[in-house]
Amino acid sequence: MVFRQRAAQLRVAPPHPKGVSSSSIPPPPFSLGTAATETSGATTDADAAVPPLTAMDDSDIRCDNVNCPDITAPGVSILAAYTEVASPTGLDNDKRQFPYSVLSGTSMSCPHVAGIVGLLKTQYPHWSPSAIKSAIMTTGKTRDNTRKSILDSSTVEATPFAYGSGHVNPNSAMDPGLVYDATTEDYLNFLCARGYNDTMIRLFSQKPYSCPDTFSIEDFNYPSIAVPNIQARKVTLTRTVTNIGSPGTYNVRVRQPFAVFVTVKPRVLEFKTTGEKKTFQVIITPHFAKLGTRAGYVFGDMIWSDGKHSVRSPIAVNLAS
Incomplete structure (x- = not known):
């Protein structure tokens, strides 16, 4: 069976x-x-x-x-x-x-x-x-x-x-090892980047909230990664992980999406205490020369591992021009 x-x-x-x-x-x-x-x-x-x-x-x-x-x-x-x-x-x-x-x-x-x-x-x-x-x-x-x-x-x-x-x-x-945490302010900033104005934001917030002058929607600290319109540009995203386990060292590995090159900097995160936070960048570069006639979304993933935990984030990139 x-x-x-x-x-x-x-x-x-x-x-x-x-x-x-x-x-x-x-x-x-x-x-x-x-x-x-x-x-x-x-x-x-x-x-x-x-x-x-x-x-x-x-x-x-x-x-x-x-x-x-x-x-x-x-x-x-x-x-x-x-x-x-x-x-x-x-x-x-x-x-x-x-x-x-x-x-x-x-x-x-x-x-x-x-x-x-x-x-x-x-x-x-x-x-x-x-x-x-x-x-x-x-x-x-x-x-x-x-x-x-x-x-x-x-x-x-x-x-x-x-x-x-x-x-x-x-x-x-x-026992996930690391988590991508986010505050209420992070979510409100995400809504700001989506086009919500101060009046709309007030519907979600318990107190008045003013949208920041600049906020990159790609930097929203979410456990997954999505780039809906990469076109010919290089996209750099920022993520922060919090260690909720024992002290340890995490190494990253990436399963590259088709016709896309993903780089993570730094590639090693060392945590000395529980609750410690580390920030890293994910750089996504399209290679349209490899694309041929194929277009649309391609997929990969990024995994941080200390040998015991595997902290996986799916990656979705839209290569349609």
Whole structure:
């Protein structure tokens, strides 16, 4: 029996703030952040059933400077509690009532992630929401339980636009080594860079907030890296990681995206204390001479490792001119 995981490309955008019309505010920068996966039993990969879930191309599910979704969790054919007020089919002539049902979708995958967040917050009550999110994202798995690539709903190898940072891995999230932390001010600055003005920002902030004169959207301290429009330029991003484990030395390795050269400076981070922060730069340079007729998004990843922990960030670069 071979079990393969498939990422279901589902995304729901958060609603606009109360009292603000959709035409007066820029698109939201984040999705709900979770995709659903199917674990199906089959004798061969070709025989595995594909769930009838929404399929989207890359242009539909990208979130500009943030990869979407953030993470993938079990969400297909989940045995879940079910209201006995309605029947399983919802038809008028269906009078059946069951306390449980088999359900699918992000409504099933989100509770898995919420439960993991609760466990992490209980174990580490001082962790910020961003630290918890980073721990979950940077420890995600991109291989299924047969150690092969996760497939999407079309039975082809999935990309970060299908599974985000990977399939959630709770045990590794409990000990991520490093985290990409972010403050409320960091998020407000990100919204500023997205085009939100002071009035719009006030809807999200508990107090008045003025956007800074300059803020590079690429420097938002997110656990993933996305460059939606590199064109012919070289892009330099800044990230800061916080050591939440023991003192140690982390080395970086990069799986280069096609026709892109990624450099990390410095390549070694030495942490002497818990809670110590280190900042590094990621330099992304396109090589269009290698591109040929291929265009669009290409993918890679960056991993910081001390030999015990692997802190992985997916990289997505759009080479379309």
